[in-house]
Amino acid sequence: MLQIHENVSLKNFNTFGIEAYARFFVEINHKEELQELFADPQWKKATRLVLGGGSNMLFTQNFDGLVIKINIRGIEHRINHDEVIVESGAGESWNNLVNYCVNWGFAGIENLSLIPGSVGASPIQNIGAYGVELKDVFESCEAFEISTGSFVHFNNSECGFGYRESIFKQAKKGQYIVCNVKFKLSTQQKINISYGAISTELEKNGIHNPSIKDVSRVVSEIRVSKLPDPSTIGNAGSFFKNPVISKEKFHEIHAQHPTIVHFIVENGIKLAAGWMIEQCDWKGKVVGETGTWKNQALVLVNHGKATGKEVYALSEEIIQSVKQKFYIELEREVNII
């Protein structure tokens, strides 16, 4: 029997550590419990929020509806020659899955080591880091369709993946709850260390022929040195997306800011939002209980007692100053509730 709790504090359910209350709260441990929940018309028509690890959310107010916390667990795999299909419950922690794969020697997600959050949110966000995105290894997912009460499958092309985007955030927003995800990985030690500081760090450690375990360890070390640990300083990682602009627009901005940090991508030029925020003198600034992280201006932090509204107001100020200096409007990556 499902337990629906009332007026539950969400402080420990979001990595910003922001205090906010859910009017109703339910934990789902098995996918069949979703059918049980939505068989009740009260919950089918309720305002809902699906919650994984709460590492990409900012609560700016209490949630006057039903929060559905997904805890569906379990990881298993099936090897077929050089390929392996790893299937994970949506409620597994992403990093548990990475460790599982790295320990078995399955290559493909080691560059995504130490990203907080759940497996279920990974296709929603198309998480990415160090030159790898979820879409590179995503095989399919099984999701609960709220309108019909049935389970449906989405393959890679059906998910409409883009930079921190998928159909689950766009056309199909709020319609599906991801229950489990299948990943296609390799039993061969194919590694990708071309991005960021990975190869330099490996060399520093005297590792010339790295294994996926080495890559995972080095990526984890780099992340720990750059990003605040949410268990001590509340944050949700990168608060803004890196904007992608046309070549024409880039040339105009580049003429005024010749040192602007940028990368060529498929559909244009990606600008480093963190660099632009830093140029506007925001890096490491403390504003009341909130601010930006001293080592990475793209990360907004809660120094202890910040409210969601304060963090949001700071993000608005940052957007305005970047707009004034670079004529670029930053877009928030974090989900604002």
Ligand SMILES: Cc1cc2nc3c(=O)[nH]c(=O)nc-3n(C[C@H](O)[C@H](O)[C@H](O)COP(=O)(O)OP(=O)(O)OC[C@H]3O[C@@H](n4cnc5c(N)ncnc54)[C@H](O)[C@@H]3O)c2cc1C
């Ligand atoms: C320190 C730090 C570093 C980070 N670094 C990175 C990084 O390098 N790369 C990156 O991409 N992200 C990064 N993030 C952001 C975050 O970890 C990811 O976006 C992660 O995928 C969010 O997972 P979650 O379970 O916490 O999702 P939540 O915050 O709980 O939810 C995020 C969104 O997904 C929806 N959702 C969650 N679970 C499900 C489900 N089962 N079915 C349907 N919808 C669901 C929610 O409704 C919400 O819209 C970082 C965050 C932190 C705190």
